[in-house]
Amino acid sequence: MATYAIGDIQGCWQELKKLLKKVDFGKKDELWLCGDLVNRGPESLAVLRFLRDLDGRCKIALGNHDLHFLAILFGGHQPTPKDTLDELLAAPEVEELGHWLRQQRLLYRERDHILVHAGVPPKWGAKQAEAYADEVTAVMGGKKARSKKGALGFADFFRDLYGNEPPLWDQSLTGMTRLRTIVNYLTRMRMIDNRGALNFTYKGALANAPQNLSAWFDNPSAAERRHKILFGHWASLNGETGNGQCVALDTGCVWGRELTAYCLETGERSVQSALG
Numbered sequence: 001m002a003t004y005a006i007g008d009i010q011g012c013w014q015e016l017k018k019l020l021k022k023v024d025f026g027k028k029d030e031l032w033l034c035g036d037l038v039n040r041g042p043e044s045l046a047v048l049r050f051l052r053d054l055d056g057r058c059k060i061a062l063g064n065h066d067l068h069f070l071a072i073l074f075g076g077h078q079p080t081p082k083d084t085l086d087e088l089l090a091a092p093e094v095e096e097l098g099h100w101l102r103q104q105r106l107l108y109r110e111r112d113h114i115l116v117h118a119g120v121p122p123k124w125g126a127k128q129a130e131a132y133a134d135e136v137t138a139v140m141g142g143k144k145a146r147s148k149k150g151a152l153g154f155a156d157f158f159r160d161l162y163g164n165e166p167p168l169w170d171q172s173l174t175g176m177t178r179l180r181t182i183v184n185y186l187t188r189m190r191m192i193d194n195r196g197a198l199n200f201t202y203k204g205a206l207a208n209a210p211q212n213l214s215a216w217f218d219n220p221s222a223a224e225r226r227h228k229i230l231f232g233h234w235a236s237l238n239g240e241t242g243n244g245q246c247v248a249l250d251t252g253c254v255w256g257r258e259l260t261a262y263c264l265e266t267g268e269r270s271v272q273s274a275l276g
């Protein structure tokens with residue numbers, strides 16, 4: 001049995017198929033996906049259908065683009081001009097796929113690894129990060145669409161998901177503000193300032209980053225002492241963090257570069273070049 005962690009697929013179904021063939025992905029093997037399964041690329045619907053049918057053999061930590069699709073489907077938001085979600089949104093089973101997707105998680109902590117889309121904030125321990133992620137999952141994946149007696153439903157969550165405020169985590173946050181801040185750290189984080197506040201603007205290579213900011217993985221972190229952190233989201237890193245405990249898997253397939261699979265058992269990387 002082998003376990004392959006795969007970076008941001010973003011609708012690149014043809015490349016995913018080729019990559020799985022290349023690693024000889026078999027019936028006993030498992031996939032770990034660090035999110036952004038859909039959007040920007042051409043075949044989001046085919047990617048979701050395939051992953052849903054893999055059933056118990058795939059773990060998904062949702063990314064910001066996955067949440068964006070769900071916010072359009074359940075939260076009343078509109079697609080932006082850059083989105084490529086039309087085929088998925090028009091599919092006969094879009095609701096069913098959406099309910100399946102919203103029940104996936106933001107973070108997995110298993111076998112000395114953490115699977116997450118953007119990363120784990122330096123100040124959060126591994127168990128703490130998992131507990132915060134679970135607070136979101138309880139609402140996002142819950143049964144109720146609308147709030148009852150002050151509790152949030154999943155449609156309320158997706159309606160109120162967007163926003164950059166507050167950029168700094170505080171344990172005393174409550175309600176939707178708290179959930180939004182957890183989501184922003186786990187699915188949108190790249191650079192942080194010296195207090196640990198999120199910077200939402202810089203997306204480029206580390207070498208050119210502003211001096212007052214640092215990458216989340218360049219700060220000694222409680223979570224990475226015992227865990228390898230597998231993450232995506234930051235294509236301009238090109239798979240390099242300079243930190244052996246933090247494994248960057250978004251290698252920009254949707255931007256014409258590569259899709260990467262990382263084998264947990266061997267530490268080996270396999271890549272498939274973009275076909276487009």
Ligand SMILES: [Mn+2]
Pocket residue numbers: 036063064065117187232233234
């Ligand atoms: Mn992302």
